[in-house]
Amino acid sequence: MDDVRLVERCRQGDSAGVREFLERFQGPVFGVCLRWLGHRQDAEDVTQETLVRAVRHLSHWDATRPLMPWVLTIAVNRCRTLAGKRNRRGVGLEHGETMAAPHQRLSTTDLGEELQLALAELRDEYRTCFVLFYQQEQSCQQIAEILNCPEGTVKTWLHRARKELAETLKRRGVVTEDGYELHGF
Secondary structure, eight states: OOHHHHHHHHHTTOHHHHHHHHHHHHHHHHHHHHHHHOOHHHHHHHHHHHHHHHHHTGGGSOTTSOHHHHHHHHHHHHHHHHHHHHHHHTOSSSHHHHHSOOOOOOTTOOHHHHHHHHHHTSOHHHHHHHIIIIISOOOHHHHHHHHTSOHHHHHHHHHHHHHHHHHHHHHTTSBOTTSOBOTTO
């Protein structure tokens, strides 16, 4: 079903439409929240809050634009709000720990886990761009709209995110200088 029809059904109070809306957006929103916040419980809470806000404010959505970036904008803003509250309360010891899950390195750590650890070390903007681009498959233009910044800035942040991720993975011994995975990963 297209976005306009789905939104109209939700606005009319159609419970099946609202259920479809929630099913369509729950996964992508949760993915962004989990990558941003690093804690499953926080991500679940912010996902729920995001979806409730989105449904409640569907009248503010511009039907000439795609719905997914609009919903993800709400998610990113909710994550920023929670992260700001964490920082004011002094949660976490370092920048990465405030935004990322507590990590305990396991002997069987795989590349996906290593990537998650490396993502946690990125600045918020870099991590958000990386997640939206590579995991949520949003375009640079859509990410610029979500983050309310110029498209060129998004491209710069993506470039820096890739570069910092590569450096972190090399430093952690996950990949070699020429980009090959080391054995065991």
